[in-house]
Amino acid sequence: xxxxxxxxxxxxxxxKDIEGSGIxxxxxxxxxLARLVGTIPGPIGTPYEGGTFQIDINLPDGYPxxxxxxxxxxxxxxxxISSQSGAICLDILKDQWSPAxxxxxxxxxxxxxxxxPQPDDPQDAVVAQQYLKDYQTxxxxxxxxxxxxxxxxxxxxxxKVQKLVEMGFPEALxxxxxxxxxxxxxxxxxxxxxx
Amino acid sequence: MVDCTGGDDDYLDPNxxxxxxxxxxxxxxxxxxxxxxxxxxxxxxxxxxxxxxxEHLRTVMEVLSLKEQHARTLLIHYRWDxxxxxxxxxxxxxxxxxAEAGLSSVEHxxxxxxxxxxxxxxxxxxEDVPAVEVTTMDCGHCFxxxxxxxxxxxxxxxxxxxxxxxxxxxxxxxxxxxxxxxLVSARDPNLAEKFxxxxxxxxxxxxxxxxxxPSVPHCGNAIRVDDNELCxxxxxxxxxxxxxxxxxxxxxxxxxxxxxxxxxxxDDSETVNWMTVHTKPCPNCHKLVEKNGGCNxxxxxxxxxxxxxxxxxxxxxxxxxxxxxxxxxxxxxxxxAKTELLRYIHYHxxxxxxxxxxxxxxxxxxxxQEKISWLExxxxxxxxxxxxxxxxxxxxxSRRVLSFSYPFAYYMFGDEGFNNNMMKYERDIKQSLFEDQxxxxxxxxxxxxxxxxxxxxxxxxxxxxxxxxxxxxLSAVIDKLCKELYECIGNDLLGYxxxxxxxxAPYMSNGVDKASELVCKDMKPSHTKKNSGKDAICFxxxxxxVKRLKTDDFTHG
Numbered sequence: 001x002x003x004x005x006x007x008x009x010x011x012x013x014x015x016k017d018i019e020g021s022g023i024x025x026x027x028x029x030x031x032x033l034a035r036l037v038g039t040i041p042g043p044i045g046t047p048y049e050g051g052t053f054q055i056d057i058n059l060p061d062g063y064p065x066x067x068x069x070x071x072x073x074x075x076x077x078x079x080x081i082s083s084q085s086g087a088i089c090l091d092i093l094k095d096q097w098s099p100a101x102x103x104x105x106x107x108x109x110x111x112x113x114x115x116x117p118q119p120d121d122p123q124d125a126v127v128a129q130q131y132l133k134d135y136q137t138x139x140x141x142x143x144x145x146x147x148x149x150x151x152x153x154x155x156x157x158x159x160k161v162q163k164l165v166e167m168g169f170p171e172a173l174x175x176x177x178x179x180x181x182x183x184x185x186x187x188x189x190x191x192x193x194x195x
Numbered sequence: 196m197v198d199c200t201g202g203d204d205d206y207l208d209p210n211x212x213x214x215x216x217x218x219x220x221x222x223x224x225x226x227x228x229x230x231x232x233x234x235x236x237x238x239x240x241x242x243x244x245x246x247x248x249x250e251h252l253r254t255v256m257e258v259l260s261l262k263e264q265h266a267r268t269l270l271i272h273y274r275w276d277x278x279x280x281x282x283x284x285x286x287x288x289x290x291x292x293x294a295e296a297g298l299s300s301v302e303h304x305x306x307x308x309x310x311x312x313x314x315x316x317x318x319x320x321x322e323d324v325p326a327v328e329v330t331t332m333d334c335g336h337c338f339x340x341x342x343x344x345x346x347x348x349x350x351x352x353x354x355x356x357x358x359x360x361x362x363x364x365x366x367x368x369x370x371x372x373x374x375x376x377x378l379v380s381a382r383d384p385n386l387a388e389k390f391x392x393x394x395x396x397x398x399x400x401x402x403x404x405x406x407x408x409p410s411v412p413h414c415g416n417a418i419r420v421d422d423n424e425l426c427x428x429x430x431x432x433x434x435x436x437x438x439x440x441x442x443x444x445x446x447x448x449x450x451x452x453x454x455x456x457x458x459x460x461x462d463d464s465e466t467v468n469w470m471t472v473h474t475k476p477c478p479n480c481h482k483l484v485e486k487n488g489g490c491n492x493x494x495x496x497x498x499x500x501x502x503x504x505x506x507x508x509x510x511x512x513x514x515x516x517x518x519x520x521x522x523x524x525x526x527x528x529x530x531x532a533k534t535e536l537l538r539y540i541h542y543h544x545x546x547x548x549x550x551x552x553x554x555x556x557x558x559x560x561x562x563x564q565e566k567i568s569w570l571e572x573x574x575x576x577x578x579x580x581x582x583x584x585x586x587x588x589x590x591x592x593s594r595r596v597l598s599f600s601y602p603f604a605y606y607m608f609g610d611e612g613f614n615n616n617m618m619k620y621e622r623d624i625k626q627s628l629f630e631d632q633x634x635x636x637x638x639x640x641x642x643x644x645x646x647x648x649x650x651x652x653x654x655x656x657x658x659x660x661x662x663x664x665x666x667x668x669l670s671a672v673i674d675k676l677c678k679e680l681y682e683c684i685g686n687d688l689l690g691y692x693x694x695x696x697x698x699x700a701p702y703m704s705n706g707v708d709k710a711s712e713l714v715c716k717d718m719k720p721s722h723t724k725k726n727s728g729k730d731a732i733c734f735x736x737x738x739x740x741v742k743r744l745k746t747d748d749f750t751h752g
Contacts, residue, residue, distance in 0.1 A: 005320075005321075005322075006320055006321050009321050062345075062349050064319060065342075065345050065346050065348075066349060092364075096365075098360075098362055098363060098364040098365070098366075099319045099338075099342065099346055099362045100319055100362055100363050100364050105364075
């Protein structure tokens with residue numbers, strides 16, 4: 001019943017523009033297109049900056065006539081996102097969904113939600129209270145959560161750098177190479193050896 | 196039945212009354228204080244629903260020169276309130292009126308496929324489709340027929356038939372029902388039929404002046420009340436109900452009081468009170484223990500022994516016989532629960548007793564009818580016995596008033612917050628005033644009940660005449676007392692808070708208003724014929740078929 005042709009096209013469209021939007025959508029398993037994982041970078045100038053947030057996407061049978069089900073897999077401290085379950089309170093994922101929207105536009109809206117919280121319509125009452133009453137603490141907590149949960153790969157980077165430096169490559173070169181291959185340790189080693 | 200004339204009714208004893216009997220002739224029921232609401236209460240059946248809806252549609256179509264489907268979109272948005280719609284039109288203008296309801300400018304809806312290139316890309320399915328297979332809505336957004344159909348099916352199944360928005364993101368336009376119908380019926384005719392029914396029923400479900408009759412099993416009718424929505428009505432199926440809360444007619448109890456009372460009678464909140472009074476928790480296992488003997492050393496099933504006075508363990512050191520200040524508190528809690536329980540029992544017993552009497556007395560109806568028939572057959576003189584049936588009717592009517600006056604009093608004079616700003620002394624005065632009224636009514640109702648149980652078929656003629664005078668007189672007195680009781684409730688008790696609107700249905704001398712059949716100008720003669728008389732309630736016809744709706748009502752131009 002689901003329009004897999006459209007989903008396939010959406011995935012292709014999205015992968016073309018990863019550089020521009022930073023938004024990535026990939027199937028969770030090879031078996032089905034109904035379960036996907038979306039990745040959005042934390043918006044610059046927010047406590048989420050520098051983090052990479054993973055979102056679980058489940059497509060209902062009626063997609064695109066019914067909205068996709070989205071939920072944060074990465075823990076995030078935000079008034080409209082449950083700090084427990086990752087559930088997102090966003091109108092376009094509910095009654096304001098339109099079949100003309102896509103997974104990418106929906107993820108862009110989620111990213112916009114990170115930049116502009118709406119504490120008057122909260123999903124997580126505790127976070128919303130903190131946002132309204134003690135904004136500084138809110139920013140601190142949100143940043144801490146970003147550091148702790150949304151930067152796991154960046155901790156990995158340090159380990160990779162250390163490993164490659166121990167092999168005898170200069171640190172600056174190692175960092176540059178790792179960045180150029182998108183953090184893949186083996187590709188970086190190959191490049192370092194060949195270069 | 197026992198004659199219950201107490202001391203309270205001395206000055207209203209009908210025997211001492213010098214009122215002119217002729218004034219309360221057999222037809223006295225017709226003389227109501229208030230103009231009956233009957234003309235404004237209409238019953239809408241499956242067959243008249245369409246006609247009722249079209250009355251409003253026609254008005255809007257004429258005022259705004261709109262097509263029927265657009266008028267319906269507007270009316271659904273404004274909840275079938277034509278006055279509200281006209282107010283918005285006058286205050287904000289046509290464009291705002293349309294925009295709020297999601298109605299796009301209705302001028303350019305004559306879609307011409309030739310304006311489009313031969314192939315069109317549908318952004319929903321991302322396919323290129325021939326221009327003949329796409330549909331453009333009034334808002335100008337264009338998608339392929341297959342996607343539109345899918346969208347409509349999802350929305351209809353979600354129960355949103357009445358407000359299906361365009362598929363474009365952030366477009367608030369409501370899709371044209373004619374286009375929806377054409378597309379959906381091509382894929383799923385049954386669903387299209389369902390869609391039509393949802394649109395028809397919007398007139399009932401989105402309209403505060405119309406409500407489904409709450410009868411179970413459902414009679415299929417709805418009731419429309421044109422002026423005062425705070426009233427009690429009777430559907431053609433015989434169901435009497437309060438139009439505000441849809442439960443059984445309950446005045447002079449307010450809707451909130453009645454809801455609380457039903458809940459109280461249903462759940463076992465008083466069981467809790469009973470347990471507070473009659474049991475104590477075991478200090479060991481905390482189960483509730485009831486004392487079944489005289490000894491105050493109580494043993495729980497867990498074998499723990501404790502003192503019934505203080506509820507504490509009888510270990511060494513127990514000495515509750517000694518006076519200590521704070522123990523008083525425990526007793527007050529128990530005492531309060533006890534008082535509250537007794538109070539509830541008092542009101543509930545009287546409420547129940549009148550309901551039970553009403554049940555027994557409804558059997559009288561047949562007995563009396565038999566007596567009258569017998570008399571009419573055996574005695575040749577043409578005596579009118581309508582006074583008996585009228586008296587019986589008055590008895591039923593006032594029994595209900597009496598029984599519902601008890602839950603009313605329970606809340607009005609209790610601590611449930613219905614009298615929060617009333618001073619204690621003020622409350623006492625009002626309570627005794629109310630109770631005087633109630634007692635007078637009660638005494639006279641019992642008197643009437645007892646007289647009506649007499650075997651008037653075996654009476655001599657002068658005895659019958661005496662009974663007739665008694666019944667007519669008592670009926671009048673009771674009617675007057677009911678009216679006064681409602682006035683007392685409305686003005687002195689509920690009207691005490693000036694900011695609250697009256698919250699009980701008014702007293703109707705003639706009883707609950709019966710809904711009359713809705714007759715519309717444009718109804719076909721066959722409809723009116725079908726719906727006349729009692730047939731309307733047992734009508735088993737299917738809903739108006741899609742075909743009929745299509746041909747009669749929705750095609751145009």
